[in-house]
Amino acid sequence: MAEHNALLCPALDKVAGEEFLQKAFQIMLEEGVRKGMDASEKVCDWKEPEELQQILDLDLKEGGEPQERLLDRCRDVIRYSVKTCHPRFFNQLFSGLDPHALAGRLITEMLNTSQYTYEIAPVFVLMEEVVLKKLRELIGWEEGDGLFSPGGSISNMYAMNVARYHRFPDCKQKGNWAIPKLAVFTSQECHYSIQKGAAFLGIGTDNIYLVAVDEKGKMIPADLEKKINQAKSERAFPFFVNATCGTTVLGAFDPVAEIADVCARHKIWLHVDAAWGGSALLSQRHRHLLNGVERADSVAWNPHKMLMTGLQCSAFLLRDSSGLLQRCHCAEATYLFQTDKFYNRTYDRGDQTIQCGRKVDCFKLWLMWKANGTRGLEQRVDRAFAMTRYLADEIKKREGFQLVIEPEFTNLCFWYVPPSLRGKEGCTDYCLRLGKVAPMIKERMMKKGSMMVSYQPLGNRVNFFRQVVTNPAVTREDLDFFLDEIERLGRDL
């Protein structure tokens, strides 16, 4: 009974809670948004892991802490985190901060619901459909299906699983042992999630046939055909071709229309991994890069990259409108998808996913779209292309900068060759030494906190920078700074 009496009062202080939220939000605005977007502040306040561990005092203890201490902790977390909204953050395929998308994310977090049933997420069930339909229209599909998944890797896995089920529905019940050995086709330059997906789905990475690419990093359709025939001769069943629109490093677009011809001839599912490049569909000027995408069976497209919705926002889109997605994944849990609901249960879409609880990923994109309109988003995409062209032009003018390839998309890949290496291309250790330049410059920029950009080797090319500018808050001044800073940090190497 004493225990029951303890239940007379709530064990959560709403007033104190709201006060904390207000204060934490103001800290977030000041320290994260305002300073984060300020070019005169650091992109990151770099600390070695051991030092950062000491500063943050991360251990979880028996007792709680006072509100002021917790607010200081929020400040510290922001301070020592990387400001991905900073105008000189160019390290990933995502960057920047769209205020409307962020508002959508904050409200999504507050509402804290799951996308599975209409009763629990009425607004978001309807909204997800509208957003997915819009994305499908941009692909060129009047009908279709889809969902938001927790990222492009999982969207690609969905594609592989649906393709397998489409050809061999028995697999769902009987597993891979009941079907022929499957073969997956993708280019050497594809995203590594194709490897991860093949392993996870029990298909195996050895059953991926890597198709050759041309000098621009695009899949060679003739080699695809060759690899398909090779797989058949090796008694593997070709069931899935992945074409990449916007490869991670070079930003290459596989020739989808020609690949679609090959797939049609061999009756193979065509998936287009447009996680990165899909947003080019918004641009009248640049959407030709994805010519033929409307012939795909499925498409992955991550608005959290170029469109700045914030992680995670990955659409898995399907041309099929017969309910393939549902049949492939349904398990009919009776505690969630009751058959005797009082509303039209076709709105309960949760059983077409591999998840149970699923985050709401549509609202941030929807609100941003409402704020900017399709035209506004198109302008952002066009601006990203323009920034790349500006940088490419500048690089051609500057001594010591060398393009890896002429950019077709928004990935600008280049080497910085310090004075000590210029004119030494013929020396035996040139490549070895050049390959050490980008990591050294990266270390220096990180420790200085002036900017962030990624580098990597690729095939027989030693480390080069990959610059990607998608943030519309970036100006020419930031781009000039970027090139100057590379020079400043690297000229003594």
Next chain:
Amino acid sequence: MAEHNALLCPALDKVAGEEFLQKAFQIMLEEGVRKGMDASEKVCDWKEPEELQQILDLDLKEGGEPQERLLDRCRDVIRYSVKTCHPRFFNQLFSGLDPHALAGRLITEMLNTSQYTYEIAPVFVLMEEVVLKKLRELIGWEEGDGLFSPGGSISNMYAMNVARYHRFPDCKQKGNWAIPKLAVFTSQECHYSIQKGAAFLGIGTDNIYLVAVDEKGKMIPADLEKKINQAKSERAFPFFVNATCGTTVLGAFDPVAEIADVCARHKIWLHVDAAWGGSALLSQRHRHLLNGVERADSVAWNPHKMLMTGLQCSAFLLRDSSGLLQRCHCAEATYLFQTDKFYNRTYDRGDQTIQCGRKVDCFKLWLMWKANGTRGLEQRVDRAFAMTRYLADEIKKREGFQLVIEPEFTNLCFWYVPPSLRGKEGCTDYCLRLGKVAPMIKERMMKKGSMMVSYQPLGNRVNFFRQVVTNPAVTREDLDFFLDEIERLGRDL
């Protein structure tokens, strides 16, 4: 050049953006948090899908909209969404709103980074490790591994994949065709993600052996042993046993210690799906429900359920500390996991996951833990048990209420028998009629907006309510209201 000049100014208005964020946040606090947590407001303002579609005007158009219109839209989205923080929302295994967790989620969204490398998420890479270590300690492991995944279903899939790789590492390269047909064991009452996982991983749902449960919904170890022998006789290879701690409907705990004995005898990977019940480990008084969990090879535990961190927060925990998770999932993308980084690259943990970009799910839990301490979280768990006992006691006193089973955890399952059916248990149509009571009451409460609770059939039991109270803001008054309201809504049925 004209194009290059357009880049002189930013294409994002920071001042207007911050103003919008401020206003949207205040709307969120007023309409979502304050009204959402107010028992005198509706849990949801129910609309049929067609009507809601009209109200919301969801279509995405060419042009953008003014700020005031967008703020109205935020208001509408909140208004017509279900208030999962409402003290009379009992529909899912998650509910309530913890202000510290929410603050953590807002800051996470603002920082918008991905958990894969130390350079991009220094704070969160360290923090994830600390939080996972704490969860492992509560399990009883001094060492181990783990990650946060996008939900319990995916955590369970991780377990299945790691178990397969552990036994048959070749599978990663060669697929299921190179290994014996696998057999999965789980109880009839397990979560449906085991089905989804077996299908997705190419194992097949037919290769799941459903183990019988006792009248409380707990797996019968003797039947597990029987099913394992049956699988062997059917030439399937038993590799994975899933024990559930906290089944979705009844809240049953499989006897882990006894199951561990069976697994040890047969050398089978033991996974414990404690997505729901794991939080009982925080309670000195109730952690015995999971006795033996320390003998598991892997555990799934969702703090976004009972601990109120907010979706998504699902820990996949592994006893192995040899790097199994990394070996099982790595693909070694050179553009992300460069081998020549200037810092200790063992902090780059992203390659041990099946995702590439991965949301930060640790901060909300960490901040809430810092605010409440382990003791504060324990009190919440104990309070959830106390609320269930209170309700069970009340139900026994009230005419027309009937427990399905005596609760052992926090799932309270009961029938409401309206006066017209009382004493008619012997009639042929009793069950048919009783099964229609819960859906009717549910429809009425939804349309009235007074509260939300789930119902479902289970085995040969017709529809019954499943009441789950985890929100510490709920008081005895809310619980009394809950029972009164069921009566009010159902007594004429």
